[in-house]
Amino acid sequence: MDGNEQDSAVDLKEIFERLLAIQTEDLDDDIIVAFTLTRMGITLMEQGNLDEALEKLNRALAIRMEKLGEHNDTSETYAAIGCVFAMQGNFEKAEEMFREALDIKRKLLPNDHYDLITLYQGLTYSLKKQGKYSAATKIYKLQLGAILQMHGEYHPDVVVAYNGIAQLLFLLNRLDDALQLLDRGIEICNHLQQLEGFDIAILETALNNQARALKVQGNLVAATEAFNRVLVIQMETLGEMHPKTAETYEQLGQAYVRQEMVERAIEAYAKAVKIRRKELGNDHRNVKELVFAVEVLELEKNVAALNEQGLAMKAEGDLEKAEQLFQEALELYLGTSNFCTTMAVVLENISDVRVDMGLLEDAIVVSAEALRIRRRMHGDDDADTKRRIKVHRSLLKRLLENRS
Template sequence: MMEGKCQDSVIQELMNKCHIYQFEEGNSRKARETLETVLEIQTEDLGEDDIAVAKTLMYIGSILREEGDFNEAFEKLNRSLAIRVKKLGRHCDTADSYEEIGITFQRQGEHEQAKEMFREALDIKREILPNDHIEVTGLYEREALSLSNQGKFSEAIKVYKVQLAAILQIHGEFHPSVAHLYQGIAMLLKLQNRLDDAVQLLDKSIEISSRLQRVGDFDMKVLGSIFRHKAKIQNQQGNLEGATETWNKVLMIRIETVGEMHPKTAETYEELALVYIRQDIIEGAIESYAKAINIRRKELGDDHSNTKELVLNRELLQREKYQRILRNQGLAMQTEGDSEKAEQLFQEANEILKEKAAIFENLSAVKVDQGMLDDAIATSAEALKIRRRTLGDEDAGTRLRTEAHRSLLKRLLENRS
């Protein structure tokens, strides 16, 4: 048996090593083995039911959970809980053990058991800590997530609203936690397809966040995230003008916080392009894709499938733009009675349509490389439709494309069987 000071020194050194292994090197196995050595020392010197042993057991259990060894994780976490219940009673450390067990249930998809553990932890911490304490608010969120994962959205909203009422009473409306809770409730409303209500709450969250940001009390990136959620719901609503305005706000924040050439900025340009396409604003979509391509080329290179996909999407739009110009010119010539010139322009537009079929085929191949068979089939179908329209079913290229399309469908069915 070690002397007290010697034991403390050895344990502290081992705990320092554990921290390095887990958080600096990302080596959970070494971290766990180091903690197991600590546990042996503590058990020998302090006994099996000491509160220090309980703490180490909880740490080991949480690592085992992250390693996917749930049975061993539960064994360690339940031992930790038993010691704490016996030695400490209704204490924050006891609540921590309940919470860790809840997280383990959650990882296994056992959301009802997880909710019960989080509720027990929450009940204990609410007896000890104020309602706006980060440990209390975190447990409310865990409970709401467990309910949401079970599809119990209304119950999850009720949990958030209990927390919201407590925070409002303590801090009033203009507080970061209030903005965060409005956003959480909005996401649950979205899952219930209550899109108008969700947007209203996100607007309240944005109003609070913007005001706090102006006085330096809110993270600009978080504000950008709220705008992004709003834009996605506006997309879903079909409010495309509103979505365009909101995506542009997201873009401004992304450029300000992470820079013009960041992957997140590229994602926003891509989202903007899609909204422009739905509004038939071809020039805006081409411009957005061009900026996204510039970023992706620097980040991923020309040969990456994401870069290739963006380039092909832009090429499709460029062909579409030129095809429309030729068609409109052809109609104008037809109106003026110059049928020969009109026919020439319509034929040129038709040739561009054939080029679009080839681009769709290349895009389908990229989607296959990305493992996105549903999208690959959709783009292949577009190519086949154009080929049939312009060349006919008996054309050799059409027949080859038909066989390729059937192969994709067969592959999808095999994957699903």
């Protein structure tokens, strides 16, 4: 708040205080006093003077409860108190106040009346902040009903509600239900985009939520497509160096990694690093983690290339050259703690080559190390781990047979 804003805020507060003094002394009408106290409380809340706001609003509530009872004005004051508690982080009390406000309003209006939308929003927010996702979802659906009654389905507020409910369903691990709402929201956005003044950020949010849900589900191709659509919008509306753009690149990089699309993952992470460095600096934890991710992927790429060359040499019968290439791939891992599946694969390839070279004991030693890594990474129930256990046991059996 600059100097002029501070002066105007003080002036407004003084005006309310003078008005309140006049009303208290000269008028025998507590209803007017309660109105002034409520307006003053809301103004103080908007200025960030929350304790003062709460004091004024509680005074107004006491008057309105006594003089009006369950009245629309009483509901208004309850709602304002709920907003103050929410701003203070006291979401349990905020929930209580919003419920009181809603209980009054619902006796006066149907559940889907547009006047209830703001109260539904406040209650949903308070419930979500407390982790009461099921209860928040139920209230958000009532809010959606009021929005639909007011606007019909083809309206931006409906898509915003679909997004909000989908986020709650996501937190409840109801991914199919969340995706159903998001798909419908995106469909509506595609229609609304043709209209002048449509806020493209609503579509961006829906696509982002859709992409994350698909990624968690393991539908990585569809998730990648959605993240790329998000990026197109963000590049147009936010620019290349915006933090939200960096976040999308990170999500996209993760999706590419899980699809073993290493080159694209490196490219996505590198763009995220560029943005985060400018935003946070080189020493920030997030930047260091991203840089490390790129380094690991570069390592994986180089190892994969050597591994493929080694397999080609093995297929041609050049076992010494094949082992040399596999050893070069393995050496890239030395000095790192990156014991991953690819390292196990390289060790298995070395073991297989040594079997073909007649070096059975050496092959068993290397096979055992590969198996140890697989068990550590994936456990004994993993299909590839089971396969290598059989291979390893077969090698041990051959060794015993050779010695007998």
